[in-house]
Amino acid sequence: EVQLVQSGAEVKKPGESLKISCKGSGYSFTSYWIGWVRQMPGKGLEWMGIIYPGDSDTRYSPSFQGQVTISADKSISTAYLQWSSLKASDTAMYYCARISLTETHDYWGQGTLVTVSS
Amino acid sequence: QSALTQPASVSGSPGQSITISCTGTSSDVGGYNYVSWYQQHPGKAPKLMIYEVSNRPSGVPDRFSGSKSGNTASLTISGLQAEDEADYYCSSYTSSSTHVFGGGTKLTVL
Numbered sequence: 001e002v003q004l005v006q007s008g009a010e011v012k013k014p015g016e017s018l019k020i021s022c023k024g025s026g027y028s029f030t031s032y033w034i035g036w037v038r039q040m041p042g043k044g045l046e047w048m049g050i051i052y053p054g055d056s057d058t059r060y061s062p063s064f065q066g067q068v069t070i071s072a073d074k075s076i077s078t079a080y081l082q083w084s085s086l087k088a089s090d091t092a093m094y095y096c097a098r099i100s101l102t103e104t105h106d107y108w109g110q111g112t113l114v115t116v117s118s
Numbered sequence: 119q120s121a122l123t124q125p126a127s128v129s130g131s132p133g134q135s136i137t138i139s140c141t142g143t144s145s146d147v148g149g150y151n152y153v154s155w156y157q158q159h160p161g162k163a164p165k166l167m168i169y170e171v172s173n174r175p176s177g178v179p180d181r182f183s184g185s186k187s188g189n190t191a192s193l194t195i196s197g198l199q200a201e202d203e204a205d206y207y208c209s210s211y212t213s214s215s216t217h218v219f220g221g222g223t224k225l226t227v228l
Contacts (some may be wrong), residue, residue, distance in 0.1 A: 033215065038165075044121075044222035045164065045207050062119055085196050095163055103152035104162040105167035111163055117198075 002026040004034075004096050004109035011115045012086050018113045022096030029077035030054035033099035036070060036081045039111075040092040048097060051079055086116045099113035122147065122208055122220035129226040131139055135196040138223045140208030141189060148189035152211035155193045158222075159204045167206075168193060180181055195225070203227040 007021040022034060035050040049060035053072040060070070072079040079096060094112050097105035123141040130136040138159060140147065140155075147153055153171045157163040161186035166175055181197045191210075195202055208220040 044205075045158075045209075045219045046121075047217045047219050049214070060215075061216055061218075071194070093193075098218075099162075100169070102170050102173075103150070103217070104154045104166060104168050105156070105164070105209065105217075106169070106175070108163040108165070 002098065002107045004107055006091065006094075006096060006109040006112045009113040009115070012115070014086055014088055014116055014118055016086050016116075017082070017084050018086055018114065019080050020094060020114065022079045024077045024079070024098065027035075029079075030074050032101075034079040035097050035099050035105060035107070036068075036079075037095045037097060038064075038092045038094065042090070045095075048094075050079070053077075053079065057113060060092050074098060086114075088116050091116045119212065119214065119216065119218055122210060122218055124206075124208060124220040126221070127224045127226065129227045129228055130176055130198045131198065132197075132198050133209055136192060136198060136199050136225065137195075138193045138206055138208075138225070140191040140193070140210075140220045142191075142210055142218070145192050145213040147186065147208075147215060150211045151186070153184070153191040154209045155182075155191075156207045156209070157202075157204045158207065160173040164207065173210045198227055200227050 036044045036048040040104040096109040100106040155168040172184040
């Protein structure tokens with residue numbers, strides 16, 4: 001069974017750094033892209049970027065390029081999303097999703113709620 | 119890279135049919151048959167309902183169907199049921215080798 005399990009909710013202060021994770025299981029982790037999606041409170045889904053764990057090839061939405069870093073550790077089947085300096089506007093639910101061979105987000109993690117507040 | 123355009127809301131009575139549109143450009147929806155649709159209930163993760171414009175994953179009722187004409191894709195739900203009330207999002211692969219979502223449509227079952 002394909003599963004993506006994300007790390008738990010985080011509460012941070014502006015300016016702090018953060019790295020959240022997404023662990024895949026039940027499939028060949030290195031053979032599928034993993035994407036990250038933001039959902040701000042009461043708002044829609046926003047596509048952030050993707051990584052191919054097999055070779056760490058990474059692509060970002062122009063809206064998120066330079067704002068976050070996507071990485072992966074294939075030895076532990078885990079993808080990451082990180083910030084070096086959080087802002088209040090980063091407060092959102094973040095989902096990871098597997099990208100299928102037909103360019104579909106076919107399996108989703110349960111989401112990680114990030115709250116940034118002073 | 120702009121979000122795909124969806125109506126903010128649609129509504130229908132139980133048993134009726136509704137259609138949600140998703141308009142993009144020739145660089146995304148119009149250029150590829152990689153359009154997907156997702157259902158999201160409040161407080162839940164999105165769920166894949168349609169992929170490659172018109173294909174249903176296993177377990178998705180055949181009341182859900184998808185189509186595309188030019189730069190606009192559509193999701194049709196026939197025989198509306200109360201549990202179909204949710205937010206629906208389209209997404210497309212793009213010419214930049216990235217993806218883009220629509221703004222989302224809130225479906226209300228009257």
